[in-house]
Amino acid sequence: MDSKLVVSPSPHVHSGESTRRLMFNVVLALMPAFAVSLYYFGIGALFVTLLSILSCVLFEYLIQKFILKVQPTITDGSAIVTGLLFAFNVPSNLPWYIVVTGSLFAIGVAKMSFGGLGSNPFNPALAARVFMLISFPVQMTSWPLPIESRLKYIDAVTGPTPLAILKEGLKKGDTISQIADQIPSHLQLFMGVMGGSLGEISALALLIGFAWLLYKKVITWRIPISIFATIFVFTGILWLINPEQNADPIFHLVTGGVMIGAIYMATDYVTSPMHPKGMLIFGLGIGLLTVIIRVWGAYPEGVSFAILIMNAFVPLINRYVKPKRFGEEVKRNG
Amino acid sequence: MLKTFAKGGVHPPENKFSANRPIEVLSLPAKVTIPVSQHIGAPATIVVSKGDKVKVGQLIAQGAGFVSANIHSSVSGTVESIEPVLDSSGYKRPAITIAVEGDEWEPTIDRSPELKRHIDADAQTIIKKIAEAGIVGLGGATFPSHVKLSVPAGKKADVLIINGVECEPYLTSDHRLMLEKGHELMVGIQLLMRALNVDKALVGIENNKPDAIKYLSEIAKEYPGITAHALKVKYPQGGEKQLIKALINREVPSGGLPIDIGAVVHNVGTAYAVYEAVQKNKPLFERVVTVTGKNLPKPSNFLVRIGTPVSELIAAAGGLPDDTAKVVNGGPMMGKAVTDITVPVTKGTSGIIVFPAAESKRKAESVCIRCAKCVSACPMGLEPYLLIRMSQRMMFDKMEHERVLDCMECGSCSFECPANLPLLDYIRLGKTEVNKIIRARKN
Numbered sequence: 001m002d003s004k005l006v007v008s009p010s011p012h013v014h015s016g017e018s019t020r021r022l023m024f025n026v027v028l029a030l031m032p033a034f035a036v037s038l039y040y041f042g043i044g045a046l047f048v049t050l051l052s053i054l055s056c057v058l059f060e061y062l063i064q065k066f067i068l069k070v071q072p073t074i075t076d077g078s079a080i081v082t083g084l085l086f087a088f089n090v091p092s093n094l095p096w097y098i099v100v101t102g103s104l105f106a107i108g109v110a111k112m113s114f115g116g117l118g119s120n121p122f123n124p125a126l127a128a129r130v131f132m133l134i135s136f137p138v139q140m141t142s143w144p145l146p147i148e149s150r151l152k153y154i155d156a157v158t159g160p161t162p163l164a165i166l167k168e169g170l171k172k173g174d175t176i177s178q179i180a181d182q183i184p185s186h187l188q189l190f191m192g193v194m195g196g197s198l199g200e201i202s203a204l205a206l207l208i209g210f211a212w213l214l215y216k217k218v219i220t221w222r223i224p225i226s227i228f229a230t231i232f233v234f235t236g237i238l239w240l241i242n243p244e245q246n247a248d249p250i251f252h253l254v255t256g257g258v259m260i261g262a263i264y265m266a267t268d269y270v271t272s273p274m275h276p277k278g279m280l281i282f283g284l285g286i287g288l289l290t291v292i293i294r295v296w297g298a299y300p301e302g303v304s305f306a307i308l309i310m311n312a313f314v315p316l317i318n319r320y321v322k323p324k325r326f327g328e329e330v331k332r333n334g
Numbered sequence: 335m336l337k338t339f340a341k342g343g344v345h346p347p348e349n350k351f352s353a354n355r356p357i358e359v360l361s362l363p364a365k366v367t368i369p370v371s372q373h374i375g376a377p378a379t380i381v382v383s384k385g386d387k388v389k390v391g392q393l394i395a396q397g398a399g400f401v402s403a404n405i406h407s408s409v410s411g412t413v414e415s416i417e418p419v420l421d422s423s424g425y426k427r428p429a430i431t432i433a434v435e436g437d438e439w440e441p442t443i444d445r446s447p448e449l450k451r452h453i454d455a456d457a458q459t460i461i462k463k464i465a466e467a468g469i470v471g472l473g474g475a476t477f478p479s480h481v482k483l484s485v486p487a488g489k490k491a492d493v494l495i496i497n498g499v500e501c502e503p504y505l506t507s508d509h510r511l512m513l514e515k516g517h518e519l520m521v522g523i524q525l526l527m528r529a530l531n532v533d534k535a536l537v538g539i540e541n542n543k544p545d546a547i548k549y550l551s552e553i554a555k556e557y558p559g560i561t562a563h564a565l566k567v568k569y570p571q572g573g574e575k576q577l578i579k580a581l582i583n584r585e586v587p588s589g590g591l592p593i594d595i596g597a598v599v600h601n602v603g604t605a606y607a608v609y610e611a612v613q614k615n616k617p618l619f620e621r622v623v624t625v626t627g628k629n630l631p632k633p634s635n636f637l638v639r640i641g642t643p644v645s646e647l648i649a650a651a652g653g654l655p656d657d658t659a660k661v662v663n664g665g666p667m668m669g670k671a672v673t674d675i676t677v678p679v680t681k682g683t684s685g686i687i688v689f690p691a692a693e694s695k696r697k698a699e700s701v702c703i704r705c706a707k708c709v710s711a712c713p714m715g716l717e718p719y720l721l722i723r724m725s726q727r728m729m730f731d732k733m734e735h736e737r738v739l740d741c742m743e744c745g746s747c748s749f750e751c752p753a754n755l756p757l758l759d760y761i762r763l764g765k766t767e768v769n770k771i772i773r774a775r776k777n
Binding site: 004005006007008009010011012013014015017018019021022073076078116117118119220269270272273274275276322323324325326327328 | 341344346347424503575579585586587588589590658659660661662664666667668669670671672673674675687689693694695696697700701702703704705706707709710712713714715716717719720737740743745748749750751752753754756758759762
């Protein structure tokens with residue numbers, strides 16, 4: 001052997017994990033939910049999702065190439081995930097220009113203006129969703145009904161979400177038992193037979209993806225489970241106090257954006273805490289805020305706001321909640 | 335549920351290709367090059383001159399002070415030169431080169447193969463013999479063993495821990511030693527127990543070596559106080575602090591030593607060397623070295639004289655594969671890449687690994703995505719993502735506050751990082767700078 005040896009500091013082996021593979025696994029984990037969405041919402045879901053992914057990737061490329069003048073990094077897959085998640089958080093009949101504007105906001109404002117991947121304080125897809133919700137409140141809250149809207153896009157038949165039915169009903173002074181017959185059964189809700197954002201409806205499909213993410217060690221259980229537990233306990237207490245004014249905890253878990261928010265949005269690496277304890281605090285905060293907004297707030301749904309608010313606390317959490325160092329507490333037993 | 339340490343850790347592929355290869359005695363090289371700095375502490379003082387005739391086991395460099403170690407000739411022959419030679423540190427450092435002539439051992443060495451089980455020596459004698467034999471930690475850290483056995487006043491050891499973990503991938507030298515020299519190892523452990531005046535010794539072995547666990551548990555019944563324990567496979571369990579935590583659930587305090595919590599840790603290779611030194615009067619001049627690699631024709635475990643060029647070991651293992659681009663002295667996680675395969679085997683050489691070109695270069699780094707995998711991987715509970723940022727911004731005082739000196743450079747963070755960030759490189763830089771700050775503060 002004539003050529004010189006490679007000399008580099010240890011370690012000399014690597015896990016082989018890469019940003020691209022992690023992102024790919026997130027995309028894969030979202031596929032069951034996408035399949036359900038295609039089944040219930042048909043061409044609308046397909047069109048909005050593809051358009052969202054395409055525009056996110058394209059905007060990232062254009063911004064990096066022509067504005068920042070750096071080597072585009074679209075192959076890392078992060079823009080695909082953002083596009084997919086943004087689409088999953090909007091109705092399947094959303095007009096194309098809102099999808100494109102939302103993608104531009106997600107990539108251009110929420111991600112790139114803060115320094116790109118790894119530097120954005122807020123989840124880009126959620127920031128875009130909330131920005132669009134405030135800018136286009138009507139289009140962003142018209143929910144196509146599942147199955148009947150399969151072959152329709154803009155002209156889809158729409159109806160309220162279970163959470164909106166609940167909020168309206170309670171506002172009118174109805175009790176839970178009076179509202180109950182307008183709402184699908186728990187099992188139907190779990191399977192996703194309800195109006196809602198195109199990717200959030202099926203708790204079952206989203207939980208299958210959760211299992212995949214845990215199996216592939218993409219995320220840990222801490223953030224999702226602490227969110228679920230907080231929502232379950234908090235709404236459970238309210239329900240026990242007055243079951244006629246408050247929906248039961250299972251209803252709260254399987255409706256709206258709890259599943260997709262807790263499993264896929266709150267666990268976004270960049271915008272969630274770095275330490276196990278911090279993750280639990282983060283999840284607790286999201287759970288509390290979600291229930292507060294749902295029960296006492298003006299909006300029927302609060303997961304997006306809750307996550308974004310807690311995103312803002314992440315630097316603080318990282319600073320003050322440190323992992324326990326080895327040898328910090330001197331312990332002697334045995 | 336098998337025991338392991340609590341915090342962090344990773345699971346690199348084991349690749350223990352040479353696990354079933356019995357230890358072979360490597361034939362003598364034509365020449366050995368013995369560096370005088372093979373241990374932590376002061377380099378030994380050379381006591382021979384060019385042209386001197388030496389025998390196997392003859393003292394050729396005397397330990398300089400307490401934290402240092404004697405060095406003995408590993409061959410018989412003539413001292414050819416005394417000059418700086420490139421060693422595995424990558425630097426030229428003083429070394430004694432000896433041309434081999436025959437194989438004449440010091441007559442004081444007992445070369446009989448019989449197991450000598452009866453122990454006459456008292457604690458003082460044992461420690462003295464260990465110091466004389468130049469024994470250092472053979473797990474790779476090469477800290478002089480007699481220093482570890484000299485418990486400082488006011489402290490007391492109550493348990494001896496024997497490290498048979500061999501958590502580094504590829505390496506199998508400790509594994510083979512446990513299988514082939516079990517009884518000698520047990521007597522060595524008894525000697526260490528007597529030196530420390532403890533009545534309990536725990537041998538920790540990872541569960542990927544079930545044959546060694548079974549064998550040592552079986553024979554340990556003949557040696558009161560010694561027990562073998564299976565541990566769940568997790569890197570870096572062979573780290574002193576991690577092994578103590580796994581076996582007896584005590585945590586060495588930050589900045590402290592195992593003796594602070596009553597434990598002393600020695601490697602199985604060291605315990606075997608102690609047996610040979612005390613019972614057989616044999617100084618440390620040879621050791622078991624694993625020579626391995628994915629494309630190496632014959633991964634092997636060799637008993638090698640100190641000072642033998644690494645190239646001889648590779649030749650005996652079937653020769654360097656054509657696609658080799660990196661040769662590592664030690665394990666893949668903590669070993670050092672050598673600049674040249676002529677460098678000599680030293681007391682700390684536990685293995686030689688040849689890597690093909692495809693696995694030799696690091697992949698391009700991308701940006702940190704804050705996935706927190708480094709935080710989860712760190713066995714010391716540090717935050718590598720934060721330390722690299724501080725190091726890059728030269729915020730060394732902050733790094734000290736973040737306990738960068740607790741880092742033992744196990745490499746788990748760099749191993750896990752999906753962005754291929756050189757986390758450990760920057761942490762090392764930080765450690766060096768923090769040590770400078772601490773030294774300046776003392777002066």
